Amino acid sequence: MIHHYDVLIIGGGLTGLRAALRVSDAGLNGAVVSKVHPLRSHSVAAQGGMNASLGNVKGEDGTKDSWKNHAYDTVKGSDYLADQDAVERLCREAPTAVIELEHMGTVWSRLADGKIAQRPFGGAGFPRTCYAADRTGHNALHTLYEHVSGRQIPVYEEFFVTSLVTKDGRCIGCTALELMTGQVHGFLAKAVLMASGGFGRIFNKSTNALINTGDGPALALRAGALLKDMEFVQFHPTTLYGTNILITEGARGEGGILLNQNGERFMERYAPNSVDLAPRDVVARSIEQEIAEGRGYDGGYVHLDLRHLGAARITERLPGIRQIAIDFAGVDPIQDPVPVQPGQHYSMGGIDADINGATALPGLYAAGECACISVHGANRLGGNSLVETVVFGRLVAEKIIEDVEEMTLANDEPVKAAIKSTNDRIEGILRREGGELVFGIKDVMTNNMSNKFGIFREKQKMREGLDEIKKIQEQVGHVSLQNKERKLNQALIRFLELEGMLLLAEAVARGALAREESRGSHKRTDYPERDDLNFLKHTLVGLRDDTMHVSYKPVTLGVFEPRERVY
Amino acid sequence: MKLKVYRYHEGMAAPRYDTFQLVPSPAMTVLEALFQFQEKLDDSLAFRYSCRGAVCGTCAMLINKVPRLACRTQVESLLKGNLKVAIAPYPAIGETVPWDPEEEVLVEPLPHLPVIRDLIVDMGIFFQYYRFIAPVFRPSDPDPEKERIMDPAAVKKLETYTNCVLCAACHAACPVVGQNPEYLGPAALAKLYRFHVDPRDVEEDSTLKRADIPNGWWACDLYGNCNRVCPKGVPPRTAIEKAVAALNKEKKEA
Incomplete structure (x- = not known):
C-alpha cells in the first residue's frame, strides 16, 4: 500500500506535532508516522522547562532578560561549538514559541501577577526557564496533540520506518512496517521531515525512554545524509x-x-x-x-x-x-x-542540518533531538531542548512549505521497489536460525558505550570500545529471532532498532576518537584542554560503500568570541 | 517470585496463562519482569512500553486485578500485599485463573478494550471518545499579544486534571464502561472538565454541553474506581459530580 502526501513527518513528539500543525496551517496535505502513539513520545517526559527571554522575572540586579542574553548563555554553554546564527534564531523565536503554546492551551505555571513563571536553570544568567510544574513536556505535548487530533491530521501510529527512499539523489519518501499487521507500507512525499528523537539508549544508564533508539539518524545516514557532532553526548x-x-x-x-x-x-x-x-x-x-x-x-x-x-x-x-x-x-x-x-540524557549530535533544517540529502529535513542544527554545540543548557523542538518544528516546516510549492510527487516505482526489498529483508531476518539472541547483544553494546565512551574518555579505552562495536556489528548479522511472525513482532522491531543503534555507536566512537581535545561534554583525560586552533569545528560522519568516513566543517561564529568557560 | 501472564493471539480458541520464574533484582517493576519474560522465555510476548518512568501512560495493564502502570508497580510490593487497592467489584475483574498472590503476580490486558495480542489492547474506542469531547482550547476572545493572565490558584485547580496521561486505567476500572460500551468513560469526561475549569475562556461556557447526553455525564454511577486507580491522582468521579451539579443548577435556573 502506498500513501501520498505533500509532507511526511517521521516522529510524533513536540517537533513533529508542531511541524504538522504548521503544515496544516498552510493547507498542505501532511501526515505523521510514529513508532508509538504520539503521546508516548519521549517529549512527554521533559520535566524542568523551556527557555525563553520573556523577562517575566527580573535578574538579580533588577535588569530584564533579552534574547541576546539567552544567546550568550547558550553559546558559552555550548563551549563555542554552537553555530551562532542558529542560536540567534532560536533565542529570538523562543518567546513566540512559548506564547504560541500558551495560546493553544498549555497550562504554564504562573507568577503571583498571573504571567508565565520562570525559574533559574544551569548555565543561565537569568531566571529564564518557563515551566508547567515539573511536567512541562507532558503539558506541551498534550496541547499539541489536542490540536493535531482536532484537525484530524493523519497519524500513522505504531508504524516503524524501515528505510528512506531516494531517487536521483533526492529523498522521496519512506517505507514503514505497520506493527499490528506486519505489512510494509510505502509513503511518497514531496518532503520528508525527520523528527524522531535522540539515541540515548545506545548507553546503558540513560534517562531516555526505552524507545529512544535513534532510528531517524540511522535511516538518514544510510540514505546518504551526514551525521554531525555525534561524540557530544550529554550526561x-x-x-x-x-x-x-x-x-x-x-x-x-x-x-x-x-x-x-x-x-x-x-x-x-x-x-x-x-x-x-x-x-x-x-x-x-x-x-x-x-x-x-x-x-x-x-x-x-x-x-x-x-x-x-x-x-x-x-x-x-x-x-x-x-x-x-x-x-x-x-x-x-x-x-x-x-x-x-x-x-546519559541527551544527544547534542544528530543529522547534519542547516539553519532551515535542510540536510545533505535534498528532500530530507531534520529537526529536534534527532537533528544537529547546532544550537547546543558541545553541551546543551537545560531548558534549551524543549524550546528547540517547538521553534524549529515550526521554522523547518515553514521552509518545507516554501520548498514544496514548486515540486511534484515522484512516481510510485522507487517506493514499490523499496517495499519489495524491505519485505525481502524482513523475511530474511525471520528465516535465520541459530546465532545469538538480540537482547544479549544489545546489553553488550550499551555497556560498552557507557564504559568506553562515558563521561571521561581516553584513546586506549575508546579503541577497545570501537573494536567491540565492530565485533558486535559482525555478530548482529547472525542474530536470529524465536518469533517468526509478521504480525506484532516486537523482537523484530528490537532487532531493526539494534542494527541502527550499532551504526550510531560507531559514529559516536569515530567522532570521539578523532577529536583530540576536551570540549563541553566530550572530556578526554589524555587531551584535557580545549583546542580551538585544531578543533573549533564540527565533526561530520558519512557512509560510503558501507564504510564510515569522518570529515569536518567550520563552526559559524558570531559576536561571541570563544573564551575560557568559567562558572 | 513468579509472573503469571495472559497470552492470546488471533486464532487461539481461548487465552492461556504462562508462568515464569523471575530472577529477582532489587525494586524490580512489573515492566522489567515482562522484559525478563520476553528476553529469557519467549520473545513473542507482546506488551507496550515507552518511558518506564510513569509519565507516558503506555503500559497500563491489569495487575493483580487492578488496572495500573506496569512501570510504576513493584513486584516485591505486590507479593508483600502492600499495593492493594480497594475497588468496587465488576465482572471484568472476576476470577479467570487460580493464582497465589504471595508467590505470583498476575498480569492481564486492560479490561473493556479488545485484546489484539497478549497484553496489547486496541485503544481505538478510548481515543474515539477523547476526540468526541473535542479537547481543544478555543477561547472566544482573540489571542492577546502576550500570554493570557492566569491566577496561580486557578492553575493549581487545573493541574489536577491536566495531569492525566490517557493510560486508560480508569476506563478499564469503570463498572459502567463494562456494562455500557457507549459510555464516554471517566478519562474523556475528566479531560472535558479540564477545559471547563480553564479560566482563560471567559465567554459563556458551553464546554460541559458536549457531554450532556445520556452516555456522557449522566451515565456515571459514582462507583469511584476511576479516582482510586488513577496513577496520576486525577479524580474523574469528582469532575463528573461537579459537572452534573453545574448542569442541574443551570437547568433549574432555565
Missing part, C-alpha cells in the same frame, strides 16, 4: 540511582543541593560561582570525580538534598519529582535526600 548530573530516571535540574533551580558522603557541598570546589547550578557537563564530571575518589556512596551515587525547601515548596514546584523518588527509590524528598548519579 545529566542527577538521575535517580537504580533506574536512572531523570531528576530535573529544576530541583537545583529551586534550591536543591548536592552532597557527598561526608555531607560536603562539593560543588563549591568545582564551580565557586554557580555551585550546584553550573552547566550539566561541569556538574556531571564533578559528581563522577567525587565518586571515583571515594567520596560517593556505595554503588556510586551522591545525595541531592531538597529537605530545606520544605514540604510546601516541594509539593508545589516539584510534585512529579517527589512521586518519582517515592515510586522508584522508596525515598520521600521531604524527609530524605535523593540518591542520584550521572546518566
Whole structure:
C-alpha cells in the first residue's frame, strides 16, 4: 500500500506535532508516522522547562532578560561549538514559541501577577526557564496533540520506518512496517521531515525512554545524509540511582543541593560561582570525580538534598519529582535526600542540518533531538531542548512549505521497489536460525558505550570500545529471532532498532576518537584542554560503500568570541 | 517470585496463562519482569512500553486485578500485599485463573478494550471518545499579544486534571464502561472538565454541553474506581459530580 502526501513527518513528539500543525496551517496535505502513539513520545517526559527571554522575572540586579542574553548563555554553554546564527534564531523565536503554546492551551505555571513563571536553570544568567510544574513536556505535548487530533491530521501510529527512499539523489519518501499487521507500507512525499528523537539508549544508564533508539539518524545516514557532532553526548548530573530516571535540574533551580558522603557541598570546589547550578557537563564530571575518589556512596551515587525547601515548596514546584523518588527509590524528598548519579540524557549530535533544517540529502529535513542544527554545540543548557523542538518544528516546516510549492510527487516505482526489498529483508531476518539472541547483544553494546565512551574518555579505552562495536556489528548479522511472525513482532522491531543503534555507536566512537581535545561534554583525560586552533569545528560522519568516513566543517561564529568557560 | 501472564493471539480458541520464574533484582517493576519474560522465555510476548518512568501512560495493564502502570508497580510490593487497592467489584475483574498472590503476580490486558495480542489492547474506542469531547482550547476572545493572565490558584485547580496521561486505567476500572460500551468513560469526561475549569475562556461556557447526553455525564454511577486507580491522582468521579451539579443548577435556573 502506498500513501501520498505533500509532507511526511517521521516522529510524533513536540517537533513533529508542531511541524504538522504548521503544515496544516498552510493547507498542505501532511501526515505523521510514529513508532508509538504520539503521546508516548519521549517529549512527554521533559520535566524542568523551556527557555525563553520573556523577562517575566527580573535578574538579580533588577535588569530584564533579552534574547541576546539567552544567546550568550547558550553559546558559552555550548563551549563555542554552537553555530551562532542558529542560536540567534532560536533565542529570538523562543518567546513566540512559548506564547504560541500558551495560546493553544498549555497550562504554564504562573507568577503571583498571573504571567508565565520562570525559574533559574544551569548555565543561565537569568531566571529564564518557563515551566508547567515539573511536567512541562507532558503539558506541551498534550496541547499539541489536542490540536493535531482536532484537525484530524493523519497519524500513522505504531508504524516503524524501515528505510528512506531516494531517487536521483533526492529523498522521496519512506517505507514503514505497520506493527499490528506486519505489512510494509510505502509513503511518497514531496518532503520528508525527520523528527524522531535522540539515541540515548545506545548507553546503558540513560534517562531516555526505552524507545529512544535513534532510528531517524540511522535511516538518514544510510540514505546518504551526514551525521554531525555525534561524540557530544550529554550526561545529566542527577538521575535517580537504580533506574536512572531523570531528576530535573529544576530541583537545583529551586534550591536543591548536592552532597557527598561526608555531607560536603562539593560543588563549591568545582564551580565557586554557580555551585550546584553550573552547566550539566561541569556538574556531571564533578559528581563522577567525587565518586571515583571515594567520596560517593556505595554503588556510586551522591545525595541531592531538597529537605530545606520544605514540604510546601516541594509539593508545589516539584510534585512529579517527589512521586518519582517515592515510586522508584522508596525515598520521600521531604524527609530524605535523593540518591542520584550521572546518566546519559541527551544527544547534542544528530543529522547534519542547516539553519532551515535542510540536510545533505535534498528532500530530507531534520529537526529536534534527532537533528544537529547546532544550537547546543558541545553541551546543551537545560531548558534549551524543549524550546528547540517547538521553534524549529515550526521554522523547518515553514521552509518545507516554501520548498514544496514548486515540486511534484515522484512516481510510485522507487517506493514499490523499496517495499519489495524491505519485505525481502524482513523475511530474511525471520528465516535465520541459530546465532545469538538480540537482547544479549544489545546489553553488550550499551555497556560498552557507557564504559568506553562515558563521561571521561581516553584513546586506549575508546579503541577497545570501537573494536567491540565492530565485533558486535559482525555478530548482529547472525542474530536470529524465536518469533517468526509478521504480525506484532516486537523482537523484530528490537532487532531493526539494534542494527541502527550499532551504526550510531560507531559514529559516536569515530567522532570521539578523532577529536583530540576536551570540549563541553566530550572530556578526554589524555587531551584535557580545549583546542580551538585544531578543533573549533564540527565533526561530520558519512557512509560510503558501507564504510564510515569522518570529515569536518567550520563552526559559524558570531559576536561571541570563544573564551575560557568559567562558572 | 513468579509472573503469571495472559497470552492470546488471533486464532487461539481461548487465552492461556504462562508462568515464569523471575530472577529477582532489587525494586524490580512489573515492566522489567515482562522484559525478563520476553528476553529469557519467549520473545513473542507482546506488551507496550515507552518511558518506564510513569509519565507516558503506555503500559497500563491489569495487575493483580487492578488496572495500573506496569512501570510504576513493584513486584516485591505486590507479593508483600502492600499495593492493594480497594475497588468496587465488576465482572471484568472476576476470577479467570487460580493464582497465589504471595508467590505470583498476575498480569492481564486492560479490561473493556479488545485484546489484539497478549497484553496489547486496541485503544481505538478510548481515543474515539477523547476526540468526541473535542479537547481543544478555543477561547472566544482573540489571542492577546502576550500570554493570557492566569491566577496561580486557578492553575493549581487545573493541574489536577491536566495531569492525566490517557493510560486508560480508569476506563478499564469503570463498572459502567463494562456494562455500557457507549459510555464516554471517566478519562474523556475528566479531560472535558479540564477545559471547563480553564479560566482563560471567559465567554459563556458551553464546554460541559458536549457531554450532556445520556452516555456522557449522566451515565456515571459514582462507583469511584476511576479516582482510586488513577496513577496520576486525577479524580474523574469528582469532575463528573461537579459537572452534573453545574448542569442541574443551570437547568433549574432555565
